[in-house]
Amino acid sequence: MSIAGFDPSGGAGLLADVKTFEQLKVQGLAVCTAMTLQTESEFFGIQWQPLEDILNSIHVLMKRYDVKSVKIGVVKNAEFLNEIIKTIKLNNSEAKIIWDPVLKSTSEFSFFDLNTISQLGNVLHQLDLITPNYNEYKVLKENGFFENPRNSCAILMKGGHREDNVGTDILIENGEEISIEPHDRNCIYYPKHGSGCVLSSAITGHLALGENLEQACRKGKLYIEKFLASTSALLGFHS
Secondary structure, three states, rough: OEEEEEEOHHHHHHHHHHHHHHHOOOOEEEEEEEEEEEEOOEEEEEEEEEEEHHHHHHHHHHHHHOEEEEEEEOOOOHHHHHHHHHHHHHOOOOEEEEOOOOOOOOOEOOOOOHHHHHHHHOHHHOOEEOOOHHHHHHHHOOOOOOOOOOOOOOOEEOOOOOOOOOOOHHHHHHHHEEEEEOOHHHHHHHOOOOHHHHHHHHHHHHHHHOOOOHHHHHHHHHHHHHHHHOOOOOOOOOO
C-alpha cells in the first residue's frame, strides 16, 4: 500500500508507486494524502487531504486486504505521520512500514513542516526503514532527528545527490553500515522526476514478497537503475 500524494504527471507519488508495485507482481493499494498540481519539471501547488479521510481510507483497505508492507510518501507534518503509523499498526502490527521523507520539491516548495520534527519520537521506532536522499538526511540531522534514541529504525541514505561516490547508497541497520554500489557504473543514468518514490516503493514491494531489508534495498536499487536508464526524459518508463 502506498500512502502518498497524487501527481497528475504520473511520475511521482501514488501513480508511480502503483506502477512499481504492478511491475513487481504485487497488488498495489493507494491512499491519497494530498492533491498536487505539477508536471515533471514544475510545481504549482498542493491541497492536503483531511487527516480523518486518510485514516478512514487506511482502515477500510486494511480491513479488506492483507497488507504486508506500506510506503508512506508526502505528509504534512508530524501529527499526520504519527496518526498514519498508529493506524497501520492498529490494523496489522506485523506490516512493514517505509517512510520516504519528502521534505521539498525540486523547485524548493516545502512539504513536511520541519518545526514538528521533535514530535516524531513516539512512533518512529515502529518504522522499518526511512529513505532520505543525501540532502534530506542532512536536513533531518540538523533538526535533531537522529539524536533521539527512539528513532531506531533502519536508514537508507540514497547516494544520487552525493559529491563523492555518486550513486552509492548507505544502509544503516542495527548500527552497521552497508554500502550498496551501482550495478553498472558505465551505464548512463538520467535524472528522473519521482525517482525517490520509485525506489522506496520498489523496496516496499520486495518486502511484501518476503525479502529481508538488505535484499529488498539491493533489488530496489536494481529496479531504480533500470528506471533511470529507461529514457533521457524526466519521466521514466517502468518495464
